[in-house]
Amino acid sequence: MAQPATKTYKKRMIKDGDWAWAYAFIAVALVVYALFTAYPVVSAFLISFQEYKPLGSTYIGLDNYAETLRDDLFWKSIRNTIKYTVLTVPVNLLISFVIAILILPLRKRLQTTFKAVYYLPAVASGVTMSVVWLWIYDPLPEGILNQLIGFFGIHNQNWLGTSDTSMFSLVLMSWLSSHGTSIIIYLAALLGIDDSYYEAAELDGANFLQKLRYIVLPFLKPTTLFLLVTGVIGSFQVFQNAFLMTGGGPDNATTMVGLLIFNNAFKYFEFGEAAAQSLILTVIIATIALIQFKAFGKDVEY
């Protein structure tokens, strides 16, 4: 990123005369957004103050919110979600970053192959993935992972079946299977760095680590911010894995907010409460995102 330009940019850049263009450019996005995102969100907001029934809801003020804040399970699921997020998002970012860097020096054909290889899991449907992972986590000694740890002399574990290991199992699954997207995005960003930067650095005698520190890291900041924010959002809404692998158990050790909201909205038809929980969740995520923008966004934006 062109650091020196950042400061002057603000004053000099894009004359106000172009605002009309800007609105034209975002017009479609905004229309689609208003219809298919904003409208449902506003509906959900209104529903959160109601005892929702398809044939006629009653307004109950803040009861749904009060109920949620009093609910132990809600807080437990928030704690679980935070634990999951803290354990997965930064690690996954690091893994993706390292892999992207490692792919870089390879010859083109190898690069292509590895990119495809790391993106491939996305083509397997969620059901296939869960079947395979259930097999990997088979609790009996012939399970794949149990055989692997048995190799190191560790006794076989009941991976998904006990409170101690079930969360870790979901985290491990995330570490090993969910970074195709981030790797590709990181690679795209890495390839966008102009060679002249490295050449200049080499003239100054910079070594590999110095180049990483002073060129690559600053340049990848916008990308990292993007992956971090979307990663946290995705992680806070995570639902599929817990739903397919553990159903939230054992003893709610893997009940995430996403799963809880799903259960409330559909299993128990407490749509009002589900809406209230969603909005509380949104406030939490938004706060975290804001912190990330403040911490990461300074010299990236405008």
Add this chain to the structure above:
Amino acid sequence: MKSRKKVLTSILATTLSLSVLAACGNNNNNNASPSASDSPSSGSPAASSAAPEAAKDTITALLPPISPKYQESIAQIEKDFNALYPNLTLKIEPAGWEDMTQKLDTQVNAGSPPDIAFIGSSSIPKYLEQGMLMDITDSVTPEMIADYNPAVTLDYMKSGAGLYGFPAYMVVHSIGGNKQYLEEAGVDWKKVQQEGWTYEQFREAIKSGAAGGKHYGFVFATAGVAARDYLTILAKNAGMADPFTKDLKFAYTSKNYLEVLKAVRQMIDDGSMPKELSSVDAGKRWNMFLTGQTMITGKGLATFENSAKANNAKLEANDGSAVKDSIKVDYIVLPVPTFAGAQPVSTTVIDGYVTFRGKKEPTAEHKANVAKAAYYLASGKVAAVTNNDLFASHITESAKAAAASLTIERSAENLAAVERMLTFATPPRPDIPAELSAKAIKLEDEVIIPKMQALLANEITPEKMYDEVMKAAVKEFGADGVVQD
């Protein structure tokens, strides 16, 4: 000026391309649009000017692939129905087996469910609570009711005074054993099939089944929400046929419940069941059965006999297509043992065609049409074919008659054992108010299942779990609303 004009053209261009996109989407759908505008359950008030007999109506039905053959014959079913009632159109919407509930729940939340959906009778209270079920008591004809044999099966679709659909079949969920292993362990399985057994006898049997250490005595799928199946199957045979007693008190606080919980732990601690039981899922337990890793498995369905036979045939063919490491097994249907001298009660699942309403009050005419369609699906030829596929018991005379020509190969002993279990099937409980049922379901999901998972994983004691259930039940139903013995 100039730049503004260009802005305008660019907006125009974008909207244009948008509408092209939209248009290309529409093209391919000419055939489906008329039915889409005919929103479900609204009936067709416009047609009321015509003679009542001939009024056209469309009935929508959300159906999962109940059996492989069922899915193939959807078009035929629609056509036959139309031939039977020329003024009526039956529109079947297919959806995946596990995903159907999600779709139905969204539609119910949106206030526009289909007219008919294929679901279990146990879900009736949930949808009734939302006010979205349609009572067809007034619309069914005496012939339809008379077709049900035993007549009591129709009661599973009732709640209070209302009838909310027609049941299609009844299946018993039980346990099943490996014939050879049972005999090696000295279990007289014929006698058990004919007379049942107590928990004490069962415990000994699985202990000797596991004695050699080569395989387990008993494995039940309990991973995730299947923990509920395991617990209720046992609880039914400990005097708690339903979550509520006859006088509508919550039953799972009785002393017998604690006995069941203790038994759950005992069987694992004996070494008769794997200590990793808490993460054995449905696929795993059947794999363990076929590969000879367990003597008895659960829950057992009638179709398992067929599954085992199919695998035996593959083993014989020796072409590598059989389940890896599997052995030849003969599947023996067994009843669930009884606890503390209680009467046996077999777990029965009644699935059927449940009738829904939309936001508008349905007309009497539309109701009658929906009832006709639901009955058509639940009886006669349609039911005969699916029930045979599933090894499920016919519950209508017309289905039995239609099935007479279809032969199925089943072991006589197993058939007799199933017939016997059907004689003490869980009775229908239309007297339990939907609201109470809904509360019990939530209590099960939020307290009982999580604690049961913990119990299976040896993280809490049976006593601790019992206390937790008691505490939650008293909180939900009051001290007077629960059984205290």
Add this chain to the structure above:
Amino acid sequence: MALYKKTHANPLVRRARDGAIVFVLLLFALATLFPIYFMVISSFGDAVEAGAMNYTLWPGKFTLDSYKFFFDYSEYSLRWIWNSLIVAACVMVSNVVFAGMAGYAFSKIRFRGRNVLFAILLCAMMIPYQVTQVPLYILVVNTFEMENTYTAMIMPGLVTVFNVFLAKQFMSSIPTEIIESAKVEGCNQFRIFFRIIMPLSKTVLAVMAILTFMDSWNTFFWPLLVTNSMDMQTIQLGLKNFRFNSTTYFSPMMAGATVAALPMFILFFSLQKYFLQGVTVGAVKG
């Protein structure tokens, strides 16, 4: 790339380095590839219902029966893939164009309400879909009556906030001077976007295209809600038709999944060259 030294003094060192890297990457790839391997391997099994999960690393029998079964099973087997293609292609093209435009506007043009608007857009991403799905269903099916149409499947995904955000982050690193000089030469923003920004951003646009296509291809819940006949189902829905009450035709399902993965491979490898080259700003200037 010049992050690494282009030529080591000793070619052996370079060999060793690359070898080590490939080894590490392969090791890690094992875990990612395993599900795919399993999917493909299972698809060569017998086309019969699987009573039990068959836990095996190498099948005892290779047959193409399941592929035949998949295509013969329903007259719509191919139609499912076709439907998915239409939906995913429309969503992909529209996202590349419109999310790209919006991303450019948000990153490079100053206008009133920019930050607020962007914050509002982002917030929408944070609301769990379980809750917005019901109002959306009411809107699309009950109000617009678009049930069972491609439009209903495509419209909500035309522009996603994720893509706008992605485009914005990438385009913010395009040097502003380029846009400035283009303006001096009399280009309007429309021309700038299509003639300068799009070629400069082809890396991110290609990435966006792939991600959007795959995402749309894998979407399951929304098509489930808005379709109600077999001929309008997408492939992800179609695959579920092989699961029944108590049994699954597992091998045909995996055969279908393997067939369904092919268009994604093709897309991946055809777009691949765009983000291999990288973008050199200098090249555009010249």
